[in-house]
Amino acid sequence: xxxxxxxxxxxxxxxxxxxxxxxxxxxxxxxxxxxxxxxxxxxxxxxxxxxxxxxxxxxxxxxxxxxxxxxxxxxxxxxxxxxxxxxxxxxxxxxxxxxxxxxxxxxxxxxxxxxxxxxxxxxxxxxxxxxxxxxxxxxxxxxxxxxxxxx
Numbered sequence: 224x225x226x227x228x229x230x231x232x233x234x235x236x237x238x239x240x241x242x243x244x245x246x247x248x249x250x251x252x253x254x255x256x257x258x259x260x261x262x263x264x265x266x267x268x269x270x271x272x273x274x275x276x277x278x279x280x281x282x283x284x285x286x287x288x289x290x291x292x293x294x295x296x297x298x299x300x301x302x303x304x305x306x307x308x309x310x311x312x313x314x315x316x317x318x319x320x321x322x323x324x325x326x327x328x329x330x331x332x333x334x335x336x337x338x339x340x341x342x343x344x345x346x347x348x349x350x351x352x353x354x355x356x357x358x359x360x361x362x363x364x365x366x367x368x369x370x371x372x373x374x
Contacts, residue, residue, distance in 0.1 A: 247360060252311030267368045273310045274361050277303055281354070288343075288350060296346070297326040303353075312360050318353045322346055 256266035280299055287296040304319035324333040325342040337345075 247312070247314050247363070249308075249311035249313050252308070256310065263368060270310055270364050270368070273306055273312075274357065276306055277315075277357055284350060288346060291343070293326040293328075293342075297323055300326065312356075315353060315356050315360060318349050318356060322349050322353075325349070 253266075256269060257263055259265045280303060284296065284299045284303075287299060300319045300322040304316055304323060307315040307319060320333075321331045324331060325337070325346045327333075328337055328339055328342050329335065330337050331345070
């Protein structure tokens with residue numbers, strides 16, 4: 224695939240998923256992944272591995288939540304925050320950043336102290352939100368890579 228075609232495909236993708244009102248995917252990071260090879264196979268592989276890791280890690284997150292283990296939950300959230308940033312998944316990254324703050328009994332900005340009970344309520348909601356965001360991002364990226372194969 225030529226650079227011109229890759230740029231066009233990338234721009235169409237980014238315009239569809241990365242408009243100003245919806246920061247689901249970081250266009251710079253995802254664009255860099257796409258430019259690492261000619262056909263997008265490397266990016267597709269990285270994205271698939273991310274989702275496998277994320278889905279494999281979710282039971283540990285849920286177990287840590289049920290056990291009320293803030294330290295363990297912090298470690299899992301930190302891992303997924305970093306992994307999601309690597310593939311440019313902004314909303315997912317933001318969710319796990321907030322979980323990290325809450326495990327330290329801080330508000331979503333990481334600045335203000337909050338009661339532990341409030342942190343657990345927020346964490347539960349964020350875990351549910353992460354499941355929804357993962358499914359949505361996986362569907363969108365799978366569709367993108369399927370369309371890329373037909374170019």
